[in-house]
Ligand SMILES: Nc1ncnc2c1ncn2[C@@H]1O[C@H](COP(=O)(O)OP(=O)(O)OP(=O)(O)O)[C@@H](O)[C@H]1O
């Protein structure tokens with residue numbers, strides 16, 4: 001008979017000892033580990049070698065740091081570990097909370113030893129069957145491939161995050177021949193689908209509703225294909241739905257997408273709310289958009305200070321100047337000096353083209369492939385794909401490579 005390893009999460013030492021005592025007499029239960037808080041459990045799971053995680057978690061519902069929340073975190077991030085909750089008393093509200101948190105079973109104090117052992121055995125067996133049924137369970141550790149996350153961000157609104165994310169995604173797909181997905185993470189206000197003239201049938205809320213069953217097939221079924229070859233995961237169509245989305249959901253969504261695509265391009269909101277924080281942490285590159293005006297440059301300077309303060313890896317941050325006007329008073333080198341970082345990309349302002357693209361619902365790189373802005377996008381895509389050669393192939397208005405490497409400054413813009 002297979003042996004079951006169990007983790008007990010209970011802050012009351014007497015109760016914990018009682019559970020350990022019950023389980024110690026069961027032959028097929030071994031490796032009984034103990035924890036007293038959510039933090040301890042998370043540390044344990046994050047540090048666990050593959051295969052050494054507990055098979056079942058038995059958890060007190062009224063932990064000081066909220067057992068239901070912990071249960072939800074576990075069932076979202078480690079859906080293969082069943083959670084059994086123990087309640088102090090039988091109340092409709094608490095049982096419902098346990099179910100919504102993803103608990104597989106609910107027990108009551110004082111514990112009935114037979115029921116506890118049976119609950120552990122049954123939830124273990126049910127999980128095993130599920131794993132056998134599905135060829136590819138939602139086990140995210142076995143990554144066949146790892147797509148790169150490119151996060152397009154700016155703490156300033158209207159600087160072109162959506163414009164850049166959409167055109168970059170298409171450029172990576174068309175010219176790099178890569179599998180690309182664009183995710184609109186401007187959860188409540190996102191309008192990336194509009195740029196493709198798409199009225200989304202599904203959006204991110206549909207995935208959140210199914211988050212516990214999320215696997216590659218389910219994910220694929222919620223993505224909207226565009227004729228350019230990219231796929232789109234749209235934002236909510238009803239404002240206010242974003243409040244049901246948390247960082248763990250977003251992290252899981254990104255991880256599943258990484259198994260399916262070469263590039264995951266994330267269009268971000270201007271405010272860095274909690275739920276979208278994984279977009280920063282999971283990013284291979286954070287394209288930070290700036291424009292040639294003092295207010296935006298100051299804003300981005302403050303953003304860089306915050307990123308450095310949170311120890312965000314500097315090498316991931318790539319500054320991209322958008323809506324560049326060659327006649328502007330503010331020169332590229334002034335921006336670089338102020339932000340103390342070289343520009344990774346420069347995209348020219350092309351107002352007519354940008355607005356006709358939006359009106360037609362066709363990305364500029366498809367609508368006007370020969371335009372300066374489209375060439376700049378192709379160059380940016382090449383740089384991201386690692387094919388760009390030190391900015392030497394820069395189209396007019398194209399991108400610069402990195403600070404100080406024999407790079408021209410203003411000369412590159414026009
Ligand atoms: N390089 C460009 N040249 C001309 N117009 C541009 C350029 N980039 C973006 N725009 C235009 O600027 C406007 C704002 O762009 P966009 O919606 O992409 O910004 P955003 O940063 O996503 O805004 P929000 O913060 O509201 O999400 C749009 O009308 C867009 O067409």
Ligand SMILES: [Mg+2]
Pocket residue numbers: 161162163186191267268
């Ligand atoms: Mg936007």
